[in-house]
Amino acid sequence: MSRDALVVGINTYDRLRSLNAPAADAEAIAQILEKYGEFQVTRLPAVKDKENETIRIGKQTKVSLTQLEKAIVQLFKPDGKPPDTALLYFSGHGLRKNVGIQEGFLATSEVNPEAGNWGLSLQWLRRLLQESEVRQQIVILDCCYSGEVLNFAEADPGDRGKGRDRCFIAASRDFELAYEDINSQNSVLTAALIKGLEPKQDRWVSNYTLVDFLNQTHHPFPQRPIFANSGEAINLTRQWNTSPSNSAVQESAICPYKGLSYFDCTEEDAKFFYGRTALTDELLDKVRSGNFLAVLGASGSGKSSVVRAGLLYQLKLGRRLSGSDTWQFKIFRPGANPLQSLALAFVESGLSDVERASQLDKAEELITKGAVGLEKLITASQNQRLVLVVDQFEEAFTLCQEVTERQKFFECLLGVLQRNDNKLCLVITMRADFFGKCLEQDYGGLSKKIQEHLVTVTPMSRGELETAIIKPAEQVSLEIEPELVSEMIADVEGSPGSLPLLQYTLTELWKQKTEQRLTLNAYTRLGGVRGTLQTRATEVYESLSPEEQQATKRIFLELTQLGEGTEDTRRQVVQQDLVSSQYSETLINRIIQRLADEKLVVTSTLSNQIAVVDVAHEALIRHWLLLRKWIEESRDILRQKRKIEAAAIEWRDRGKAKDYLLQGKRLREAEDFHKQQTENLRLSDLAIEFIQASVRQRQNNRFKSVGFFLIIPLVASVVLGIVIEKQIRISQLWQQVDAVKGKEYSRVRIQALEKLVQAGESLFKKDFIDANLRGANLSDADLSRANLSDADLRGANLSLANLSRANLRGADLSRANLSYANLSYADLGGANLSGADLSYANLSGADLSGADLSYANLSGADLSGANLSSANLSGADLSGADLSDANLSSATYLTPERVKSANNWGKAKYDKDFRAKLGLPPEPAK
The missing domain is CATH 3.40.50.300 (P-loop containing nucleotide triphosphate hydrolases)
Structure with missing residues (x-):
């Protein structure tokens, strides 16, 4: 495994104050990496010590911008094959330029800010790292303002774009200075790094254990080191029991088996691919x-x-x-x-x-x-x-x-x-x-x-299986008991699909090796080839909290494609699609990371930077009994769910044309499924949108049908009598509704109004000012452009209602059911919506200024372009809501956590102070 490091320490500057610590810092780090980390270290500036003919960091030698850029490019984007691990360490001056936008720089010896020469741009470094093919990247910056390297979204160290493991350590935040330690020749950060990287046992110091050490290290200076780790642990240094030059001992830290992953077309994988x-x-x-x-x-x-x-x-x-x-x-x-x-x-x-x-x-x-x-x-x-x-x-x-x-x-x-x-x-x-x-x-x-x-x-022969087990172990000086080899071969010989189980079991045995030896006793404890995978998968599942277990069950069900006359297979899923109103993005990401660490799932990124998740191998679907149980219990429901989602995808792919919407029995079945589904089998957001659109289309068709029947020519007296009778009844109902205005709506009048809605009568532009409609069932009603200002709608059922451009200013809608309702461009200014269910409602362009939305359910709601200024959002659920272009200025009881559970939260308008809490840059001046 190739490991390269570039260690930079600059003491001497033309126009900045010269420093004492950087050269000593860099040399100390270089020696630790060489001695304990098996890194090939490049020093900058490098000078030859005449006494012992060794290379060290020059204390008085200058470093130009060209030299530094060239050395960093050679580290992360070399002309030949990139290293598996690359580490950049820099100690010296850091500069911050704040002209319009804030930028950070690593100062080289010739910097002259007054002449526009600031040194090496951290923005350039971020871009280089993103484009680098190096799988494990470590960047340690011991300079002022070094936190600037972590500031922007495009530099997110958590980027999973290329399956990289990354570690960023900066001496200070983007606005802070970094200091030299008065008690030693090193800077504050590097003095702690030297202690943290010094191994004390025959175990690796990784980026994670190093950061734990730095977090526990206290110092008196007003700077706060910041860290960012992503991906798996990166091994940094280790105290070897034998000579570190012994390549066999070095490689013993590498697992030669692949678990549930396939062997890829790389040198590292190919050298362990046998049989x-x-x-x-x-x-x-x-x-x-x-x-x-x-x-x-x-x-x-x-x-x-x-x-x-x-x-x-x-x-x-x-x-x-x-x-x-x-x-x-x-x-x-x-x-x-x-x-x-x-x-x-x-x-x-x-x-x-x-x-x-x-x-x-x-x-x-x-x-x-x-x-x-x-x-x-x-x-x-x-x-x-x-x-x-x-x-x-x-x-x-x-x-x-x-x-x-x-x-x-x-x-x-x-x-x-x-x-x-x-x-x-x-x-x-x-x-x-x-x-x-x-x-x-x-x-x-x-x-x-x-x-x-x-x-x-075809299945491997006995000799091929023996080679696949023994030869990779020999590559890393690992012994295997002959009895273990015989037992494993007997368990898998002639089985056509056993190789992933074999590799997974060998990987688990490697984790439990005793003195570089795989033993039969450990194999027996694991449960053999068949038992190891399901035992470990169940252990991981049972180690999770109840909430995490429910989310994990949903994840694995989503990752399973039901067979049609064939075995069940794996199914790739967009990671964001696993997020729901019950399972937050933070929760899903945490579980996916845990499952990936355990090699039960694999994550990757599509070319458009969308993260996707897969079951690590179909062996998990076939042999994990708990997952088999979940699948069999949910098979029929899963089929129905996938059927609805497939129809939704076709509708989307056809430009959301009306001809592809659900109708009749299929729509009723989809509605029933959506109402009855458990959270583990929740429909996708697209499928929910698809059902909503289908319901609206049914409403429109119903209104058109009523109008159509009103103008049908007189064909038969019976039909005419039915139509006349219906119209008389509807007329009577309208008389009951219109008899008294204002608050004095009796239960009889409310029932008449409900019957009109059930009959498909439109309430378009109707006047219900100050009306008492408490508890009314107006589900599916067409109330577009109706005037409901100051109306009492407490506990009313308005689910799926069309309230587009309705006047609801000052209305009391507390605890009302408005799920899936169309409230686009409605006037809800000052309305009482406390405790109301507005899940998946269309509130695009609606005026909610000053509205009381305390403890309202706004999950999945479309709030794009809505005015929520001065609204009370205490306890409101915004998970999955669309906040693009929404105005949330002066809204009360907002928290960054609640806002970040919504979609497109970065595109909404907030007060200046709250933008800062969200980590958003200030809005540009008008």
């Missing part, structure tokens, strides 16, 4: 002689691993096929939108958002043209050959619900294979039990193509 030599040779032969390869096998048979760490890695090395190291390789999964996924595969990495969007637009435009467009993308490649790998090809059946898109996807891929220049090589991996799906339709000759170019991944 599939013969199969890899067969795949290489197929690629050498053809342009299509189908790799089929049981779930858990190792298809993805052998294609990635076997076939692709060997092709990239170029040792087996002449010139294959110059080929281009693209790999993707079909997902729910395989055509879009195909287009995304042709978008280059490391682009800016604008460049990425431009490339994606062009790729998608070409893909819509089918094989002809894909051929143009392939032709545009400057490489001799392009290997396009579609991993987990079965997702085109399990996740893609659009038969038409699936058909186009298959025809696009197979059509381009007609090329004569052999520039494209298409490789697919697919579960064998999905081959029958390929036979259900013609799909452009897909099934025949697979049969002609098929390689089946």
